[in-house]
Ligand SMILES: Nc1ncnc2c1ncn2[C@@H]1O[C@H](COP(=O)(O)OP(=O)(O)O)[C@@H](O)[C@H]1O
């Protein structure tokens with residue numbers, strides 16, 4: 429049984445389309461939606477398979493179409509023009525809708541609905557209206573195999589060092605001549621720009637969200653990134669914490685998918701994993717959708733915890749919460765700000781972490797306030813303000829997260845310099 433939502437936005441094709449769909453065996457119309465908000469709320473119920481929408485409905489943007497797909501609902505657009513019309517094809521392409529039924533073809537609508545749903549079952553996409561144009565809606569499966577990997581840096585509340593780790597891993601990678609996009613998706617206010625000394629009041633994230641809504645992110649993503657050197661592109665975060673409302677989850681999805689085309693993607697996220705969808709009218713994603721979307725899209729999740737009693741308790745809780753979300757990506761744990769005075773050895777902490785998650789790796793970063801202060805004042809990563817244990821540990825972490833970025837020679841040099849440093853660390 430194929431369950432269909434219809435959103436005709438007051439157009440005259442609604443009645444004949446409903447009649448055709450309802451008489452088709454195996455097809456049932458679940459709901460007539462009055463507008464895009466109504467449609468988006470209806471798909472959240474998880475019951476629909478296909479949405480038949482007016483191509484010209486006010487508020488129908490690529491983000492709404494991504495929202496449909498995220499809930500497993502395939503879009504079919506109906507237009508009052510001919511489906512071969514160049515404007516129609518362009519608009520459908522921009523929205524990421526492959527199946528378009530034009531005027532005079534309405535009787536084919538039930539067939540198109542069945543074909544689109546069958547294609548979804550078999551994983552085959554129906555033919556794109558103009559597959560060679562930029563801005564088309566890549567399926568996650570396609571993008572995951574092509575392009576760079578998305579690494580989301582997450583951690584519980586209490587400023588354990590998410591931004592520090594995300595920024596430094598991205599800078600380290602760029603320093604190895606590997607293209608990387610560093611995206612600041614913290615819904616509680618961006619901090620990547622400040623860490624890197626970017627004094628730019630234009631928020632890359634807000635610009636990207638606006639471009640995604642207009643369907644132009646594909647070709648214009650580089651224009652919202654701040655270039656730092658030849659290999660690092662920074663999407664700066666929210667200029668004020670209350671502006672999270674201007675970014676929708678579907679736009680974040682697009683940003684990450686497009687960023688993969690430019691290189692590896694390192695994402696700085698917020699701390700909260702609560703799904704606050706219901707708090708927002710119409711069932712649209714809430715504030716934490718930025719973080720949750722990044723974690724859903726991630727190929728790897730780096731969890732950062734602070735090495736003190738409160739920080740470790742929060743890390744343990746955070747690992748449990750993260751496991752409850754059942755993300756597909758493997759989890760790597762970073763315990764930050766290690767220092768002898770906390771009274772726990774690396775071995776003891778490793779035992780604690782093992783009790784809460786099957787981590788893909790466990791890393792320790794030493795406390796280095798003076799080094800980070802020097803880096804922050806200079807607006808540079810620590811690696812650029814002198815040799816330090818923290819810089820070395822961040823390089824080793826980058827080796828593990830992006831193993832293809834390190835040559836065997838570099839790995840050997842780092843291993844021997846780590847061995848030289850070891851006596852200064854508490855074991
Ligand atoms: N290894 C470290 N040694 C010393 N200070 C650190 C270390 N890691 C992070 N910090 C400091 O802790 C504070 C919070 O770090 P930040 O990365 O902004 O946390 P989060 O993004 O998790 O809120 C910053 O002032 C940062 O410089």
Ligand SMILES: [Mg+2]
Nearest residue numbers: 590591614619
């Ligand atoms: Mg931060």
